[in-house]
Amino acid sequence: MFNFIKTKKKYFLYGTGIVILIAGGIFIFRNGKKVNDTIVVSHTDFVNKVSVSGNVVAAQEVNLSFQNSGVVKRVFFKIGQGVAGGPVVKTGTMIAEIDTKDADKDIHDAEVALESAKLSLKKLQLTNSNKNLVADLEKAYDDAFNFMSNAFVDFSDIITGLDDVLNENNLSDSSARTYGSIARSYRDKAEELYYQTEKSYKNSQADFRLLSRDSSHALIETAINATYKTAKMFADAIKSARNFVDYMAEDSNNSSEFTSSKNTIAEYTDTMNDHLSALSFAKDDVNNYKEAFFDTDLNIKDLELTIKQKENNLQDAKNKLSDYRIRAPFDGVVTKIDAKVGEIAPANEPLVTMMNAGTFQIESYVPEVNIALINIGDEANVTLDAYGKNVLFYARVVSIDPAETIRDGVSTYKIKLQFSENDNRIKSGMTANVSILIFSKPNVIVVPGGVVFEKGGKKYIQIKKDKKIINKEVTLGDASPLGQVEVVSGLADGDTVILNPLVSS
Structure with a gap:
């Protein structure tokens, strides 16, 4: 599948739809210092990205569907109809919606649970000052x-x-x-x-x-x-x-x-x-x-x-509202609408088709191990080989194929990303290097996952202090595919973490 052509001592890699997995995630740990199999931790930025490469393609039609099944409640546009009397539907505009009663209840319940927890804390702080x-x-x-x-x-x-x-x-x-x-x-x-x-x-x-x-x-x-x-x-x-x-x-x-x-x-x-x-x-x-x-x-x-x-539960409940709505992933024209008010819309069945309004897309294939991290709407930074790594373009994920594609014996899933703006420099066929942002957390403590061990149902990290090795109980947060993990509590700036903990049986 990969063809190499040698011309004037230069090598060129060419092929249609070639995707290379650059990394499963990026771990930014600016202040960690390795000293004799230890690292000194401090608060830093924790960024998780999926990096892939792909090809710029001419704008194509995108099929859109609800992530949940339900009764269609509202359809906001007709074929060829856009905002302000024009044909274009703007990015993020809601095109159709199914009944959100269940999702609204989940949000309400999550809000009540959060408020109850806050009141319990306030009561405890007042009565037990x-x-x-x-x-x-x-x-x-x-x-x-x-x-x-x-x-x-x-x-x-x-x-x-x-x-x-x-x-x-x-x-x-x-x-x-x-x-x-x-x-x-x-x-x-x-x-x-x-x-x-x-x-x-x-x-x-x-x-x-x-x-x-x-x-x-x-x-x-x-x-x-x-x-x-x-x-x-x-x-x-x-x-x-x-x-x-x-x-x-x-x-x-x-x-x-x-x-x-x-x-x-x-x-x-x-x-x-x-x-x-x-x-x-x-x-x-x-x-x-x-x-x-x-x-x-x-x-x-x-x-x-x-x-x-x-708070996380509430945010998750709010995020699930997107499963009940179809929004325009980019500025474009609605070319087909099969959703009708009052009818039951199946989950993941294309009901709306949109054509891009003049911008280009990036087509890429993501290995199965990384596809679960990516969602429609995720933002991405893009560089094009033609202009070098210092020229940035911006895009977002607009579609993820539900069916796998076998490429060189590997299960992959085709995704498409829409450039955020029209740019005359972008040409069809250009090679694109894409970093899709999964999450970004500023000012947190992050360690390699291998330093964490479990004992008695609790998680610990060994630190060195005053020439002694101490087991510190920790609470963990998000993790990256590369094995880095956020430490929510248990470590402080300046702690010296042992990379290869000695754990007694």
Whole structure:
């Protein structure tokens, strides 16, 4: 297919419709520096292009279709009719439209989802501002101080009351001896726990007297834990005393004699349960508000990423509107319209034919591996061999054949690009070098895809810092066919990335 003619030591490549894949993408990484299998990253431009070559051809008819099926809602032109009474339909003008109800709903839903995410972020920022978090934490410490104060008031009454119960005539040591060894065992246990609780109470009371609301958070937390421990000892001592009283009442012939003691101990049990609940709540409340500072930062970052995702979803939904409309890809004349209002238009079936109004096109063939990146309307920079690489022309993709074309055993798809302006320098048959812009992102961090590895369901990049190798968790964005990938979060300017990461199994 390629023929070479040697004339005066020059070689010429000629052939009709020859297309050469220059590259699957272009990675612009102006500030990356390779140093001993590492690169130092910084924000730069990330541009992805598909580069092909083709031939300039005379303007031809282009068949246009809807990308989705649906009921034709409006047809704006007739054959030979253009804008302002003339025959020419301008670039981008809508020629026909099918019912966009489903697409409109998708856009509305995406807008609602985005607004909801933004409101959630605003609410989180307002309710969990640093000022509010500090105030909530201070209140938690103040509440804890109040709970401890209330507990010590009752501790004093209960320690005295337990002593009185154990020294009543019918519950005294001599009475227990009368009822036998089991009664003595119950009383000895109750008395043992009483003295242990009394000792703990006196120690924690002495520490609490030195405490004030203005004491450090660390001292208040220590006091909360100590008070909670003392309250548990009180609960155990009360339970042991109740076991002793219950045994004596059951073993005696006069259980009513122990009613007053039972009532007293039941009251102490309820009181101590209330204090245990309050002190446990105070401990948890303080810990929760301390953790809220860290959790809030994570939640804000998570919502910010959610908002970005919702913005992308909304843009995708808006972009899909083009699937419901046929627009003029260039200035031209409508030569055929098969779309009729009220009829169902099949997807990808040509319904409108346009002829170019005097400009030239570029015909090229794109390999299967790259065709999915290209869409109708994509812009392109063009150079013509006749004028050199410094003379730029501009074009856009106007058609993509749905059926493949086998060329030299390779699956390709024919595309056509329309020059944006008439230019007398453009001649049919000229060789064109085309760079089709897929996306362009300014001021982002980009790395080779090979430096990214996955561990535990998360993506990481290894960096070198202070002679140490650190695994940094990252969030990735767009990628180019050449293997470069955008790092949305996780890396910063100046990070030294290891090109061949060592990942343990």
